[in-house]
Amino acid sequence: MNKVMSNKWVIAIYIFPALLLVGVLIFIPLILSAYYGLMEWDGIGDMKFVGLENYITAIQDLKFWDSALHSFLLAVFSTLSLAGYLAVSMILASKIKGADLLRKIYLIPMLLSSVAIAQLWIKVFNPANGMLNRILMAIGFENPPAWLANPDIVLYAIFIPILWQYAGFYILIYYAALKNIPETIIEAARIDGASPLQIAYRIKLPLIKGVVKVTIVLAIVGSLKYFDLIYVMTGGGPNGASEVMASYMYKLAFSTNEFGYGSAVGFLLLIITLIVTVIVRKITADKDEIQY
Amino acid sequence: MKRKAVTLLLSVVAIVLVLAGCSDSESSNANSDDGNSKTIDFMHLWPEGSSAEHNRIVNEIIEEYESENEGVNVELEVLSNEQYKDKIKVLSTSDELPDVGMTWAAGYMEPYVEGDKYASLDDVVESEELNGQFVSGTTEAFSVDGTSYGLPLELNIATVFYNKAIFEEHGLEAPETNEEFHNVVQTLEENGVTPIALGNKDRWTGSLWYMYYADRIGGSDLLTNAINRETSFEDPALVQAAEEVQTLVDMNTFNDGHNGLSDQEAKSMFMNGQTAMYLIATWDLPNYTTNEDVPQEFRYSVGYFDFPTVDGNGDKNSYVGGPGVGLFVADNSDVKEEAKDFTKFFVQKWGDKSVSEAGVIPATKVDAESLDLPQMYVDVLDDLNNANNLTLFADVQMSSDTAEVHLNQIQALFGGEVTPEEFAKAHEKALSEEE
Incomplete structure (x- = not known):
């Protein structure tokens, strides 16, 4: 195998299919959308080059910043909710009865399609006949x-199914990480007289820190570009009260025929997400990695 | 060494397959011209699941056409509404529109016309077979600068449907004036019945209410003129129309949380007898007449009335409505003549079949006498014949970004987030920015 891998051509051939896919499906559209962002274009007729005008308009567009604020709120809430998932996984991983079954139940929402979840929660939230209001x-x-x-509640109401949807995913990740901690370490701590809370906080948490950091990045990035449930449940309404960056971009490009401007907003969304990711990674960066 | 060769070969095969997957569109176009058989690509938005009758009629018409025209094939692609809209848009950016497809009127089609995507259909509209066949006002909606780019297939007007059983129970009658209408609302409200079902998440539903008040208070041309920039949107009548809407909201006329409910959900409230009235266009007629899935008892108890007059103003024969979808022919089609011929054939056959078989009121004139139709259809067709004016749905009239402002303002108006003055001002601003 080493001999095969030493040939540069073989390496290139192995990488090429994946590179081609990533290039065609991600990088080329990315560059194109940045380019379309420089155009005044309705997506149908002729393009007109307008330079950075779309980007400047976007930066001054209050609706864009409103939707950005909503996206950031979602990011904050999903990050905070990680603490809850972590607690649940700790309990599940501490060998309680039925942990396996519970873990599977938590994962079910993750398996449903977003549209199904949206329809379900639309019915739950129905003001007259909905389960929630009936209760x-x-x-x-x-x-x-x-x-x-x-308009004052709608955003937070939609956060509930969004967080619910991904709960199982994060619980699964934490659960797997916790199961990876060698039993001996916990055994030793217990013999030294550590309480379960101390074990959780001083031993387990530091040991799965790497995973926690990854989930924080995942949660934040996922929230910033979140689209599905919002689009189906309210379409960003009423009057923009639940608009997020991705739904705003979609609306511009596909319902109001401002394809150029929509592309610019889409590219800004990418830049914002990139900046936030870098910042988050900087903040959570660790000098000394803990080893088992 | 041998293994290396195999790896290499496999990788090459894999790459070729990937590349081959990217280039199928070429091949499908190529076979449309071979020999004397021609293929017309036709895309429509009535899938079998959700529009069974429409779907069947379309297939019948195509079959008839193919048997009458030896050597012409009609290739179908069917998508549901939203997917259809997205796909048409993507296809048009790459100049690959189907030869014949469906389009919406006015504001929706304008960018396509300006981008030279649709072929002029003047010759079809003025052809011997179709001249004078369309209900007036319908082809105009599919025209840009006097040239037709679409053949209208449907025509709908909005009317207030009401549950006669509920009205009777509370001793009410269909209102003629806004005052009577307020009385009806108040009586129902006091008796614990939600007067009107409204699903304003979809926004155009609320727009209907506003449009009718604008029509009754300001006359049938005012709103259209304001959109065309012949008058200001801050006209007192247009502000007063917004006030009337908020008066209704303040009277608890509409179901709770209407801004978060879809039209579909509102419809089901009306159809379950939870509300007494529902303003919708005549595409819903089958639900109140022929649709066997709806309990007969309910269908028999539904009536409709024209929107009431306000303070003695307004013409009850003026309607909000418009043609639904129409057919377009792609300008770059390589079978343009055949495609035009097909659309002509389609419109004629559609006019014969749609109302009696699918309950769709076509944009071509219907001889109600000769068909065996439910009474409500006869009444609506009658209303159409006597209509003095048809105001096209506001969001269709406006360009798409102004329509977005309008629809958002409608939600804000119904939600009490803006005053009627702010509502008018926002429209004026959006419309004047466009000039």
């Missing part, structure tokens, strides 16, 4: 809110 009324609330119609 609230049954326990004595007189005027439960119209979750998806009230």
Whole structure:
């Protein structure tokens, strides 16, 4: 095998298919969208070069920053929710009865398609016949809110299914990481008289730090470019109250025929996500990696 | 060494396969010209699942056409509405529109016309077979600068459908004036019945209410003129129309949380008898007449009334509505003449079949007498014959970015986030920026 790998041509051939796919499906569209961002184009007729005008408009576009704010709020909430998932995984990993079954149940939302989840939660949130408001009324609330119609609430209402959707995914990752910790270390700590809380906080957490960092990046990046449930459940409405960056971009490019401007917003979305990722990695960077 | 050769060979094969996958569009176009058989690519948006009747009629028409025209093949591609919209857009950017496809009117088709994607259909509209066949106002909606680029297939007007059983129970009658209408709403509200179902997540649904008030208060041309920039959108009548909408909202006329509900959900509230009224266009007629899936008892109890007059103003024979989809022929089609001929054939056959078999009111004139139609159809066709004006749906009239402002403002208006003055101002700003 070493002999095969020493030939540069073979390496090139092995890499080429993947490189081709990544190039055609990711990098070329990326460059194209940056390029379209320089055009005034309705996506149908002729293009007109306008330089950086679209980017400048986007930076001054209050609606864009509103949607960016909503995306960042989602990022904050999904990052905070990681703590909850971590706690759940700790419990699951500590050999309680039925852990295996519970883990599978938590994973189910992850297996459903986003549109199915959206339809499900649209029914849950229905102001008159929805499960949520029926329960609230049954326990004595007189005027439960119209979750998806009230501009002050709608964003947070949609966060619930979004977080719910990905809970199983993060729990699974943490669970696997926790299971990887050698039993002997925990055994030793226990003999030294550490309480379960101390074991969790001082031993398990530091040992899976690497995984936690990865999930933080995943959660933040995933939130910044989040689209599915918002698009299906409210379409960004009412009046933009639940618009996020990706849904705003989609709306510009595909419903209002501002393909050039939409591309510019899409490219800004990429840059923002990139910057945030770099910052997050800087903050969570560690000098000394802990080893088992 | 031998193994290396095999690896190399396999990789090459893999690459070739990947590349081959990228270039299928060439081959499908190539065979449309071989010999004397011609292929017309036709894309429509009525899948069998959701529009069974439409789908069947289209297939019948195609079959008839193919048997009458030896050597012409019609190749079909069927997508559902939203996917259709996305795909057409993508195809048009790469100049690969189907020979014949479906388009929406006015604001939607303008960029396609300006980009020279659609062929002029003046010769088809003025042809012997079709001249004078279209209901007036419908072909105009598919024209840009006096040239037709689409053949309208459907025609819909919006009317208020109401549940007669609920009205009777509370001793109410179909209102003629806005005052009577307010009374109806108030009575129902006091008796714990939600008066009107509205799914304003879709936004054009709320726009209908605003458009009708604008029509009744300001006259049938005012809104159109404001959109065409002949008058200002800050006209007092247009502001008053917005006030009327908010008055209704304040009277708890609409179901709770209407801004978060889709039209489909609102419709099901009306059809379950949870609300007494529902403003929708006549594409919904089958649900209240012939659709066997809807309980007969409900179908019998549905009636409709024209939008009431306001303070003695307004013409009840003026309607908000418009043609739905129409057919276009791609300008770069290599079988343009055949495609035009096909659209002509299609429109004629569609006019004969659509109303009696699918319950769709076509944009061509229908002889209601000769067909065995449910009474509600006869009434609607009658209304259409007596219509003095047809105002095209506002979001269709406007260019797509102004339409976006309009639709968002509609949601804000119904949600009480803006005052009627701010509502008018936002429209004026968006419209004047476009000039």
